[in-house]
Amino acid sequence: MKSHIRVECENFDVGLEYQRLRLLCHQIGAVVTFTGLVRDFENSESQKVRSDSLSAMDLQHYPGMTEALMTNIAEEAAVRWSLLGVTIIHRVGKLSPNDQIVFVGVASEHRSEAFNAAEFLMDYLKLKATFWKRVMIGDQWHWVSPKSSDEDAMLKWGRH
Amino acid sequence: MKSHIRVECENFDVGLEYQRLRLLCHQIGAVVTFTGLVRDFENSESQKVRSDSLSAMDLQHYPGMTEALMTNIAEEAAVRWSLLGVTIIHRVGKLSPNDQIVFVGVASEHRSEAFNAAEFLMDYLKLKATFWKRVMIGDQWHWVSPKSSDEDAMLKWGRH
Amino acid sequence: MVKVLFFGRLGDFSENIELKVNCTEIEATPKKIRSLLSEDNVNLGKQLAAAQVLVAVNKVIVGWDYPINDGDELAFLPPVTGG
């Protein structure tokens, strides 16, 4: 299984990342990609904030620890499912509404493995990877609170 | 919910199809894509055939009925989950190993809806849409038999 | 006249089939048309009798006793294998 992990400020190209996965080998029958975007609102301090007030997002992470966790996450997925390739890209720094934040791509022989692994990777990433985001509302930064739904999402994958 | 359904001989561009979904509206927080590729082997008449012998694939469909079924499938997904956009593209005609066959893309506010809907659409498409494929092994065409795993895959979605 | 279509492997057994049925006279159904076809072509008949073959009239899946009218399009569909 080939994994490709990146944390970076730059934007990513979904078409290019898909091609990288697709061309890894000839056994690939299924490629699933997930892309997360900055919505025009975000749950902040338990309240929904409308887009017109959300002007920016800022993503911080713990360099070194984040990449190690992302590598662990990819390896854990490869233990659970038969995978041929995994790509995880997470952006950091300043982002605007509608910007791309995160990409997960999985290549496998059969579709159910790629679907399961991609969803698992996202659930795990949300709950475990050392990223913190804050949003600019009006002229003030607010740290985003974690969603309980993200913790619930992990439950379906059993012990972790 | 905007749906985009195509049956065609031409290849598709995953990056372009992703962009079409992503740019539908500003509420989109998640885009999941699935791409199915011609593997270097295929279950044919219950036996696995190695790539070196599989030289081509040919996909036939029932024009008119297929598009109607694909539209139904997209509508059924939109009843089950809150979706902002669905794209389904299926190629027909002659294909070679490693060619793209099918694309499903789903855009939604939250990731679990996009993941579930994309997997549901693929499971449904495999079991219900009027496509038939045959593979060239040596110099002979062989019709591909359906996989029982595809029928099993539908069970998780309940009554259909 | 009923237009009859054969898909997938069924097509291999049914080249150049033309079927003229007076629908009102025989109270045509997919089952009856399958019988007519099987008389002329035993191999095709075997394929059509397979449990998983479905039948569509005017592009909609119907039962084997669905009444067929003049001008209808009848299609025999083996298990699908797309995606």
Place this chain on the structure above:
Amino acid sequence: MVKVLFFGRLGDFSENIELKVNCTEIEATPKKIRSLLSEDNVNLGKQLAAAQVLVAVNKVIVGWDYPINDGDELAFLPPVTGG
């Protein structure tokens, strides 16, 4: 010397914090260092005491009683919100 890092909302309460601890002398743990920090900065102390704050030593999550040595990197991590 222990390098102490604060992430997410914790960073808002901890600008310009420098911590000099003789680790061997006090048998330093994340819990003890949290106490030292809380004495100097009540607001930061409240944030660090929140139930979901995790602690990492040298980029690995550890318990609050994990022994810290000179040269270690200690990080206080509020609940993550990536993805």
